[in-house]
Amino acid sequence: MENLVYQNTRLENRAYWLTILRWLFVVGVGLTTFATQRFIGLELPYRWIYIFTSAFILINLITYYLLNRTKGISGDNSRALKRIINFQTSGDLLVLAIIIHFAGGIENPFYLYFFFQMVIASTLVSPLDSYLQATFALFLMAITACFECIGTIPHYPLEGFIGHDLYQNKFYVLVSVIVFGTTSYLIVYLTISISSALRKQEEAYRQANIELNKKDAIKNEYVLRVTHDIKSHLAAIQTNLNVAAQLFKSSDKQKEFIDRAYSRSFRLTEFIKDLLKLTRIRLEDKFSGESFSLKDTLLKVAGTLKSDATDKSIDFRTDISPEIDLFFGSAFSMEEVFTNLLSNAIKYTQKNGSVSLKAIRKGNEIHIEITDTGIGIPEGEQEQIFDEFYRATNARKSEEEGTGMGMSIVAKIIERHHGKISLKSKEGEGTTVYVSLPKEDRSIGVQL
């Protein structure tokens, strides 16, 4: 069905395109005739030439009328459209043959224009119709040439332009007709085979695209289902363990094992959540952007994480300039980014250390710095920190848990917002993460 609509739209567009070409052709023929009359001064029946040139206008008007009528037809109107294109082609050939007859007949090199008609028709109508059109062209050409040759109809010579007795030379007329005929059929044959090969290829691409879209939908459905099922089981396990650990009296030994099981199920859940987040960011080719206050997002994140810092007696400072207020992007993702970065900073900073969040505006950019006095990232590993599943060796050795996906999620989101992220770190001394974001880049939501 989709294919049909596509085919029909293509035919309809082409039918209109032909009328536009015809308008240009009318102007072209008119000007050429006028120039011939005015500047070359050939003796020709100009009145007839002008009259038949305006017959092209008539063809266009009839075409518009017919096209309008097909719009009312519901369903497949490709046959009607092809008939219209056939009508246009035959009409053009007939009118062109008549004009050429009045302008020198076989002496007129404009005969070659017939070939345009054949190329165009061959790409649009059926092969049989294309061959019939070529035959019609050949018939028109041959009959005018022959009748002019034997004197059945008058000949209007292009005097002074070309040898004016050529039309009487039977051998010349015969060869011309043969060459014209073979050229026509060859053109039609070549055009049909090239355009049908192209059409097949195009169709194959379209089908492949439809298949891809279908598979994509199945995959999304599948991921959703799997996510739901895995997380449902985990949620049940975790909640039940929680009840067992907290509500019922159990021995220390029992409690220890329940706690271990709980902690592992908790970590598995975190891991799956992160994995899904990352998958989602990779699969989405766009997200809906909105204007929101980045300052509020930062304040919110800082507020949420303040207690974690206080618990470790970490000196936590924020310096957020009011100038960075409005930002265009995904508020949800930005919260994710800064929660990740700040909680990392707090997580990997020892007791009594310090963490700071600084945000300023620089021209059209927002610069955010998160500095800690934590364990730092070993020199050789600073690049890898943004890789999926990568955790720095000293982070792995520390007591802290992590999925190794936080930084790659952060990097992907920043990238989506056309921003940049980099870091400076020294093992044992601390880390500073620099994020810069374009202030109001509205193209973000459109295409990424």
Place this chain on the structure above:
Amino acid sequence: MSRAKILLVDDDPDFILAVQAILENNNYQVIPALNRKEAMEKLEAEKPDLTILDVMMEQPNDGFEMAREIKEDDSYKDMPIIMLTSIDGMTGINFKAAMQSKDWLPVDAYLEKPVEPDTILEEIQKFLSK
């Protein structure tokens, strides 16, 4: 003070059992329901003070539809609904943003499974102490 009644709707009996234990331990009366139909019947019969609802039950959007159905009914429109689910952004729905529009997702809070007992108790207290 009579115990507050909570309607707990989820298609996972293990989950229901555990959450029920937590809630009952905190002195709430729990009415469990395993599907939408049962939930609507119990809602009618028990007139709970609050409902905890899972998004995906028999149909992927049973929870959403049920939330809408409840909030459209004048007798329940003031009853808080806490939506609890294990699906997240994968559906393309950003719940936090969707909650801004009450017509679309007419719930009062949204929590992602698995949820810590303290978190869910806090949420419940927030609504029931009003």
